Amino acid sequence: MDGAAVSAMVREAEQAFGSLDILVNNAGIQHVAPIEEFSDDKWEAIIRINLLAAFYAIKAALPGMKARKWGRIINTASVHALVASPFKSAYVSAKHGITGLTKTVALEAAQDGVTVNAIAPGYVWTPLVEKQIPDTMKARGMTEEQVKHDVLLAAQPTKEFVTVEELAALALFLCLDSAKQITGTTLPMDGGWTAQ
Template sequence: MLKGKVAVVTGSTSGIGLAYARAFAKEGANIVINGLGDAAAIEKERAAIESDFGVKCAYSPANMLKADEIEGMVRLAETTFGSCDILVNNAGIQHVAPIEDFPIDTWNMIIAINLSAAFFAMRAAIPGMKARKWGRIINTASAHALVASPFKSAYVSAKHGIAGLTKTAALETATFGITCNAICPGYVWTPLVEKQIPDTAKARGISEEEVKKNVMLAAQPTKEFVTVEEVAALAVFLCSENARSITGSMQQIDGGWVAE
């Protein structure tokens, strides 16, 4: 479905981002991955994308705090593979604290990585998409783009900002064959989430199963984690021609969280 297309995915060396990259590669797209981690582990994932799906995959070490490096990541896709047809802004960080105790530097970093980085990438990618009359921009938002939770002021603010950025970009690009949508997951089962469970169980004096159901999934009516494969499948659909009229949307995949 995506043969001949090129996808750039930020924050894609693990978790949801890696699932996006592999799902696009399965559909025939060449890939630029980006993110942090052990160099050998990143190279293993990059090589696996090529060998598993018969596509080309490059790695960009672009720092999401630096606008020039983010632009360089988009240019890497264009010079290496000829275009940047699909842009997925997925990189993100989190910090939990009351507003009055929230570190200012941490606030600035969360806004920069979760919101400003997406703007910089879109700013770099949109001109080429307009020239080719085709493009797909997908921003990983969150249920927190639509509702709030206490002690997550920076993350909620950034994700609400992503919602506004998504809608604005959709309006600006609507006549150029470009769509811009946000995916809004609830709690997704990732290695990062899995690692938190034993410590949380110990700290609260409850079982790991109780942590999952009554702490992490308290707001998720299904009481089940969303899988990275489900999120990636939604992204693939949004890149299809059948989704060409879907733009400016917040695609909830949250087990019913926002419905309550």
């Protein structure tokens, strides 16, 4: 991932569709390890994909949105944008960065008809979550079921994974004109995790 490639992607979308009115930054990767064992390459890759890609996409898309006086930017953060968990130093850092980026750009675009928000889901059953199970099993000496129940869903009081459909519904709501006064916020969808 590099800034030029992300900017080119935004330009291609604008040319293909005439404008880019809704931007959802949803790329993400994860790696789980104690910080003293965290490889520099993994750290940098997580920051590049989870934070820098969103920055470059917003930077490229925002001028057109401002010119049209309408736009919606939705950053997929994580509950880890609001709280931390062990062995996820890069991911937690990147997602906290997404929260700060969301607030800053919302203020910069507040009078231009553009809203900027983040959705902070708890654990959603996705390939990203599934892939971190073996590393967590190794780091904590646990079985797969123990990781799911005692690590992944331990902090979610509902003891259920958030669904992709639930996340999509919240993103769609944020795109409505009736949500135009919601900007600069990070909305948890975490089964009660951050209520504790």
